Amino acid sequence: MTREMTGAKMVVQALKDQGVDVVFGYPGGAVLPIYDEIFLQNDIRHVLVRHEQGAVHAAEGYARSTGKPGVVLVTSGPGATNAVTGLTDALLDSIPIVVLTGQVPTFMIGSDAFQEADTVGITRPCTKHNWLVKDTDSLAPTLHEAFHVATSGRPGPVLIDIPKDVQFATGEYAGPKPAASHYQPQLKGDMEAITELVAALETAERPVFYTGGGVINSGPAASQLLRELVDATGIPVTSTLMGLGAYPASGPNWLGMLGMHGLYEANMAMHDCDLMINIGARFDDRITGKIDAFSPNSTKAHIDIDPSSINKVIRVDIPIVGDVGHVLEDILKVWKSRGRKVNREALEKWQKQISEWRAVKCLTYKPSETTIKPQFALQRLEELTKGHDRYVTTEVGQHQMWAAQFLGFEDPNRWMTSGGLGTMGYGFPASIGVQMAHPDALVINVAGEASWLMNMQEMGTAVQFRLPVKQFILNNERLGMVRQWQELLHGERYSHSWSEALPDFVKLAEAFGAKGICVSDPKDLDDAIMEMIEYDGPVIFDCLVEKHENCFPMIPSGKAHNEMLLGEADTQGVIQAGGAVLV
Amino acid sequence: MSALHIKKGSTRHSAYNLRPTFSDTQERHTIAVLVENEPGVLARVIGLFSGRGYNIESLTVAEVDHTGHLSRITIVTTGTPQVIEQIKAQLGRIVSVRDVHDLTVEGDAVERELAILKVAGEGDKRVEALRLADIFRANVVDSTLNSFVFEITGAPDKIDAFADLMRPLGLTEIARTGVAALLRGN
Numbered sequence: 001m002t003r004e005m006t007g008a009k010m011v012v013q014a015l016k017d018q019g020v021d022v023v024f025g026y027p028g029g030a031v032l033p034i035y036d037e038i039f040l041q042n043d044i045r046h047v048l049v050r051h052e053q054g055a056v057h058a059a060e061g062y063a064r065s066t067g068k069p070g071v072v073l074v075t076s077g078p079g080a081t082n083a084v085t086g087l088t089d090a091l092l093d094s095i096p097i098v099v100l101t102g103q104v105p106t107f108m109i110g111s112d113a114f115q116e117a118d119t120v121g122i123t124r125p126c127t128k129h130n131w132l133v134k135d136t137d138s139l140a141p142t143l144h145e146a147f148h149v150a151t152s153g154r155p156g157p158v159l160i161d162i163p164k165d166v167q168f169a170t171g172e173y174a175g176p177k178p179a180a181s182h183y184q185p186q187l188k189g190d191m192e193a194i195t196e197l198v199a200a201l202e203t204a205e206r207p208v209f210y211t212g213g214g215v216i217n218s219g220p221a222a223s224q225l226l227r228e229l230v231d232a233t234g235i236p237v238t239s240t241l242m243g244l245g246a247y248p249a250s251g252p253n254w255l256g257m258l259g260m261h262g263l264y265e266a267n268m269a270m271h272d273c274d275l276m277i278n279i280g281a282r283f284d285d286r287i288t289g290k291i292d293a294f295s296p297n298s299t300k301a302h303i304d305i306d307p308s309s310i311n312k313v314i315r316v317d318i319p320i321v322g323d324v325g326h327v328l329e330d331i332l333k334v335w336k337s338r339g340r341k342v343n344r345e346a347l348e349k350w351q352k353q354i355s356e357w358r359a360v361k362c363l364t365y366k367p368s369e370t371t372i373k374p375q376f377a378l379q380r381l382e383e384l385t386k387g388h389d390r391y392v393t394t395e396v397g398q399h400q401m402w403a404a405q406f407l408g409f410e411d412p413n414r415w416m417t418s419g420g421l422g423t424m425g426y427g428f429p430a431s432i433g434v435q436m437a438h439p440d441a442l443v444i445n446v447a448g449e450a451s452w453l454m455n456m457q458e459m460g461t462a463v464q465f466r467l468p469v470k471q472f473i474l475n476n477e478r479l480g481m482v483r484q485w486q487e488l489l490h491g492e493r494y495s496h497s498w499s500e501a502l503p504d505f506v507k508l509a510e511a512f513g514a515k516g517i518c519v520s521d522p523k524d525l526d527d528a529i530m531e532m533i534e535y536d537g538p539v540i541f542d543c544l545v546e547k548h549e550n551c552f553p554m555i556p557s558g559k560a561h562n563e564m565l566l567g568e569a570d571t572q573g574v575i576q577a578g579g580a581v582l583v
Numbered sequence: 584m585s586a587l588h589i590k591k592g593s594t595r596h597s598a599y600n601l602r603p604t605f606s607d608t609q610e611r612h613t614i615a616v617l618v619e620n621e622p623g624v625l626a627r628v629i630g631l632f633s634g635r636g637y638n639i640e641s642l643t644v645a646e647v648d649h650t651g652h653l654s655r656i657t658i659v660t661t662g663t664p665q666v667i668e669q670i671k672a673q674l675g676r677i678v679s680v681r682d683v684h685d686l687t688v689e690g691d692a693v694e695r696e697l698a699i700l701k702v703a704g705e706g707d708k709r710v711e712a713l714r715l716a717d718i719f720r721a722n723v724v725d726s727t728l729n730s731f732v733f734e735i736t737g738a739p740d741k742i743d744a745f746a747d748l749m750r751p752l753g754l755t756e757i758a759r760t761g762v763a764a765l766l767r768g769n
Contacts, residue, residue, distance in 0.1 A: 120623060125634050129678040132622065149678055182619070183678050308672035311665065 002174045007136040008033035008167040011100060014143035016043055017175050020071050022062060022436050023047070024055040028075025029115060030102025033167035035073075047436060047465055050457035052079050054429035056086020056157075057455070059097045061433030064416045065391055067219060069096040069150050070433060076102045077115030080161070081122060085423060087157045088126040092420025093242060094217055096155035098146050099127075105165035106134055119161045128156030134163070136171030144176040145183075153185030154306040155217055185305060189322030189330060197277065197301045197318050198334045204275035204299075205346035206353075207235045210258065210287075213242030213419070214280015214304060214324045216412045222325035223412045226279065227251070229332055233342050236354055238266035240281050241404055242419045249408030255354070259287045260555050261401040264362035264564055265354055267553075270295050271561035272353075278302040280324040283313040284420070285582075293560035303327045362553045362566055363405055372522050374399065374474045374545040378406035378446070381472060384529045388442040391434045393417065395427040395451030398480035398551045403446040425454030428471060432458055435467040442470070442533060449475040449542075450499050459512040462538040470532050471540045476547045477502060484550045488571055505542035512538075520544040557582035611640070611661045612687040613694060613764045614671065619679040620646050620654040627677050628656055637662060637670050641696075641739070641761035653681065659762050686764050694764040698742045703730040704753030712752045719745045730755075 005013065011034050015023065024047045027035045038046050049055040052074045059070025074083055080101040090097050104113040120132045129149050133139050142160060150158045201207060209230060215222050223246045230237045230253050237247045238255040247254055256263035258270055270276065276298045281287070283302075288294045294314060301318035302310050310319045320327055335341075365375045392407055393416040394400040400417055409415050416434060418426035431445040445452075452473050462469050482497040506516030515535050519528040519542070532539045554565045565571055618624045625644055632639050640659040647655045660670060667685070674683045686692035700721075702712045709729070716723065716733050719741065725732035730753075735745055739762060746757055 121626070124623065124626060125630055130623075154676075182681065306672075306676060308669065308676050310672070312669055312672075315665075 002172045004170055005173050006033065006037075006168060006170050007139050007162065008037045010136070010139050010171070010173045011143065011162070011167070012037040012041060012044065013173055014140055014176075015071060018144070018147045019068070020044060023071045023073050024049055024058040024062070024433065025073030026052050026055060026075065026079060028079050028102065030076035030104060030164050031073060031079075031100075031162075031167075033164065034100070034102070034162075045436075046073075047432070047461065049429065049432075050460045051455065052082035053085050053425065054432070054455050054458045054461065056083050056090065056097065056099065057423070057426050057429035058433035058436070058458075058461075059099075060086065060090050060093075060095045060426075061393060061416050061430030062437045063095050063097055063433075064216075064430075065413050065434040066437045067413060069098050069147060072097060072099040074099070074101055075115065076104055076119065077117045079115075080117055080119040083159075084123060084126055085421075087123055087159065089418055089421040089423045089426060090157035091126050091128065093418065094155050094213060095157065096150040097157045098150050099157060099159040101159060101161050102167070103132065103161045103163040106163045107165070109163065119159070123159050126157070127159045128154075130159040130161065132161045132163075133166055136166050136169040139166060139171060140173045141180070145181055147176070148178070148181045149183055152181075152183060154214075186321055187305075187323040187326045189303065189320040189327040191330065191334075193318055193320045194327065194330050195334055197320065198331060198338060200275050200299055200301065200318065201233065201235070201277070201335065202338070202341040203343055204235075205343055206269075206273045206350045207275040207277065207347075208255075208269045208273040209235055209237040209277050209279060210239075210270060210281055211237060211243045211246050211279045212240040212281025215243055215246040218280065218324035220412060222280075222323075222328060223247070225325060225328035225332060229328060229335075232332075232340065233335075234347055234351070235277075235342070236269055236351070238262070238269065240284065240287060240419070241417060243281065244404060244415045245409035245412045248410040250410060257404050259284075260289070261405065261551055261553065262555075263405070264360050264553050264566065265357035267555065267561040267564060268357045269354055273298045276300045278304075278316070279328070280304060282309045285313075288313060289555045290558055290560045295561070360566065362564075364567075365549070365552075368546065369522060372520065372525060372543060372545045374402050374476070374549055375406055376522065377474060377525060377543050377545060378402050380525050380529060381444070381446075382407050384526065385442060385444065385533065388533070389438070389440065390414065391416070391431075391438060391441050391443045393427040393430040393434060393443070393445045395445070395447040395454075396422045396424045397448045397451055397482075398476075398484065398549070399446055399448045399451075399474045401481075401551045402474075407446075424451040426451075428452060428455050428469075429458050429461075431469040431471075432461055432465075432467055435469050436465070443468075444470045444472050447471055447473045448480060449473050449477065449502060449505075450479045453499075456508075459509070459514060459538070459540075463513045466537065468535070468537050468539075471538070472532070473505065473540065473542055474545050475502075475505070475542050476545050476549070478547055480549075481551065483548075487550070488556070505540045509538075509540040514538040514540060516540045516542065518542040518544065606664050608663065609661050610664060610667060610687070611659065612667050612685055613692060613762060614658045614660065614674070615684040615686055615764060616656040616658065616674055616680055617682040618654050618656060618677075619681065620652045621679055624654070624679045625656070627679065628658075628674065631673055631677065632660075632670075635669075635673065637666065643761040643763050657761070657763050684766075686766055689766060691767045692764045693767055694738055694762050695736055696739050696742055696760055696762050697734070697736045698746070698757060698759045699724070700733045700735070700746060700749055700754060701730060701756040702733065702749050702753050703755050705729050708752045712749060715745070715748050715752075721745065
């Protein structure tokens with residue numbers, strides 16, 4: 001059934017038909033007709049952010065914590081260019097978001113009109129797909145296709161650029177038709193390859209599951225299937241930063257996160273395994289370290305919905321293209337039908353070896369009675385919040401790695417962090433998006449003071465929409481990770497890596513009408529955290545921590561997994577010229 | 584256990600049909616990409632090559648199905664086997680790309696290019712140019728008393744050879760279309 005309506009009304013109608021309940025946005029000249037339609041209805045809530053980058057990160061937080069696409073509405077020109085960082089972030093982390101941008105009217109495109117930018121040109125390399133809609137009749141199908149593309153296959157950000165005259169003009173509106181799209185990625189894996197993987201799994205002596213964000217993206221059922229497979233086989237499992245929560249941190253086979261700042265036992269298991277089963281991860285350089293020394297003696301299987309991920313970085317022996325959930329289901333089916341076999345004797349030996357690695361206690365740090373160690377702050381946060389309905393976002397840097405190491409995630413969609421792009425300023429707006437989706441949950445953004453300042457304007461949003469997001473700032477008055485690299489790589493010349501002229505965060509909170517808490521003594525920490533949790537409203541928690549703490553364990557650039565640094569004593573002259581050029 | 588199940592002559596790109604990719608040798612491949620002919624589609628393909636640092640030796644594009652609005656892009660590229668596989672996989676994930684064929688792997692392909700050459704000269708040089716054009720089956724499509732414009736089709740090598748011969752005879756300008764290619768047989 002089609003109906004005649006204006007383009008602006010179509011936008012709102014299509015959002016409703018796609019089940020959208022929240023839009024993050026910022027108005028401007030080229031989207032005024034759409035804002036008019038938003039004003040005239042009550043089904044879709046609009047969250048007014050304070051900067052368009054914040055809108056996109058908020059939509060990402062919403063998407064990651066719900067599994068539904070996040071929606072952004074911004075104006076032309078600067079509205080669109082400000083969204084670019086968020087789009088790139090979502091592209092690298094495969095987060096489904098739909099960004100609607102206003103554009104100057106079609107007859108003015110190309111004339112360097114006021115607030116005109118070549119939005120589809122600028123965003124072509126940082127979206128999964130984008131469209132410029134030039135007539136109102138094609139607006140509705142494009143809107144529905146956009147949601148389909150954003151959420152199908154490997155999810156990602158899409159953008160629709162809508163000129164103002166297209167918003168004013170009337171055209172035919174039709175609802176979504178699921179089968180209408182040519183874009184239909186393959187979901188089922190090849191059974192021959194799956195059987196080959198199961199055969200390898202049955203005989204493997206030192207197998208390991210290496211899971212990633214693909215498990216989360218595939219939906220909660222995929223995480224359940226992963227848990228069933230891991231626990232039924234007893235094979236140890238590690239995860240990338242993006243995949244935390246797919247397998248519970250309290251689970252018996254959990255190795256902890258792997259990679260550059262991953263756990264010793266996880267990286268050693270990856271290096272020494274004889275069968276590596278990559279499920280929805282992409283052999284990122286933070287994971288592999290030195291490519292030619294990466295897990296040299298293993299057979300590698302790779303399950304990924306995106307064929308371009310396979311053999312991009314690491315050559316694999318058993319490629320399986322398909323959706324993680326579908327493939328895991330088939331693996332379990334085949335494994336069960338073949339008699340649920342594993343090489344039990346060898347596995348027990350392997351688990352014994354892993355316990356030896358675990359006994360190294362790689363997360364040990366030097367405690368202090370006078371200053372708050374950042375690791376200690378996170379341990380206390382974990383202890384005092386783990387029983388809550390908790391969601392955690394982070395900014396980027398040392399605090400992010402410590403959060404990944406010291407916080408435990410029992411379920412998927414509970415951990416929102418900028419992995420691929422490493423966007424400082426991600427966490428605060430993301431926490432706003434998460435809180436919008438889960439109004440009663442405890443939403444904490446673990447931040448560094450430098451990252452947090454990058455999008456601090458969103459305090460206005462948090463206060464306006466009464467979002468009780470907790471900004472847990474580990475304040476070392478340094479760009480901690482930059483400082484750490486300068487210490488290890490650049491002769492301790494700390495070029496521009498300290499934060500001077502920092503605001504008084506308590507006063508800053510109060511200036512926005514929120515609560516500020518400052519703590520510097522380890523003895524006061526628990527009470528302060530409890531005060532933060534119990535306060536019904538946004539809190540800036542200024543936790544003054546040790547200024548020169550380094551984040552360990554660490555695989556230096558250009559080194560292999562079995563060449564980890566476990567602490568300060570290991571750091572002398574560790575990074576050679578070849579590694580110094582890497583990031 | 585490193586059986587890659589390599590199947591030669593696959594009709595669509597699939598990770599199951601990967602060729603061994605550990606070689607460092609540079610290969611030249613002709614890739615046919617069927618795309619939805621919508622605004623910006625060529626920019627997506629070209630942007631992929633520039634953004635990821637791949638080579639384009641030649642590229643041709645035209646709409647081949649006017650009712651279905653499908654265009655065929657023929658790209659000649661060079662790279663190691665791993666890079667070629669990545670190029671095909673990356674092309675395949677562009678939303679407006681319907682199909683990717685590696686004509687170099689899938690079988691014997693007919694490759695043709697069209698060139699138009701302007702040769703200016705008088706006397707013996709002019710006669711020689713005309714004689715060579717005849718040997719190469721180039722057509723004269725324009726002539727004045729002191730110039731010819733030749734049209735020639737063929738494999739890129741043949742056009743190179745013809746252009747090399749015309750250079751001392753007064754070649755002033757050349758326009759080439761790049762390669763269009765189809766698999767032989769059915």
